[in-house]
Amino acid sequence: MRGFYFNKGDSFSSELGLSKDGLRLLAKQGNLEIMQQHIVKGAVVWLVPGESQDDLDFFYVHSGRIDIITDELNESFAPGDSFYVRDLKDETFLKVREDSDLVYVSTAPVFDDQAAFQKDLLNMVAQINRKDDYTYVHSRNVMHYSVKLFTALKQLCPAQRLEDMVVSALFHDIGKCRVPDEILKKKEALTGPEYEQMKMHTVFGAELLTKYYPEGVTGLVLRHHERLDGSGYPFHLSGDEIPFGARILAVADSFDAMTTDRGYNKPMDALQAAQELAGEADKYDRRVTEKLLEMVRSGELKLEGK
Ligand SMILES: [Fe+2]
Ligand SMILES: [Fe+2]
CATH class of the missing domain: 2.60.120.10 (Jelly Rolls)
Structure with missing residues (x-):
């Protein structure tokens, strides 16, 4: 009709x-x-x-x-x-x-943009999932911890967008898709050259995401393994050179790795891990680790499912 x-x-x-x-x-x-x-x-x-x-x-x-x-x-x-x-x-x-x-x-009009965005996001999550289960679960956990920490600390960095925080946390390790399986899944300690290849996941990740996301996302992915004392990678940045969002990612990332059973080290409980991170003020932003410790103690932040 x-x-x-x-x-x-x-x-x-x-x-x-x-x-x-x-x-x-x-x-x-x-x-x-x-x-x-x-x-x-x-x-x-x-x-x-x-x-x-x-x-x-x-x-x-x-x-x-x-x-x-x-x-x-x-x-x-x-x-x-x-x-x-x-x-x-x-x-x-x-x-x-x-x-x-x-x-x-x-x-x-939002339909086309939203649909394209959701599709890319889902495709990339599926890509990580196919590569290895650990990275998939880890990515989701890091996202949950990062969002919790960021929401609690937002006033310290009003310029940091929640959307960029969420996406960069979810995809921080997507570059591992380009790291060979024999390195990614190796149980023993990596050799020097293997470790160098593993470190490249930060650069690969930022490259992969450039097509879809702004610098606000790729910049955090690229820098999630940098540490305040310059001991991180890939650029050995230190202090103020590391954006606040990357500092949150670093804490959320390490916290999940420390509390997850990955077959070689016994996982810590949430409190142990938060205390250890708070003790490493040379590497991790004290404002972030102290907030983590406070949220673990109050029960506001609990370990995510594995
Ligand atoms: Fe990573
Ligand atoms: Fe990670």
């Missing part, structure tokens, strides 16, 4: 027919888009300030549960609840408690 469009089951109105990785475009008129978004439990989702203060993003929770936790807000959204953002000041992180379906209405 002329002027009537519909979507049923998995089939879409011929006008649209668009479905990309969890995001479906249900209707569109001019800049207005109505979408359905499926988000799996634990996924990383955040709201970013719109380009114009007139843009509005509306979300209706159809199923599942979403929490929004910021300095000023602590709200949980269940089926039937909705929220919208307009003239948002800061990036806001959503915690997806259960697999969720949202109806998402945006007054600015």
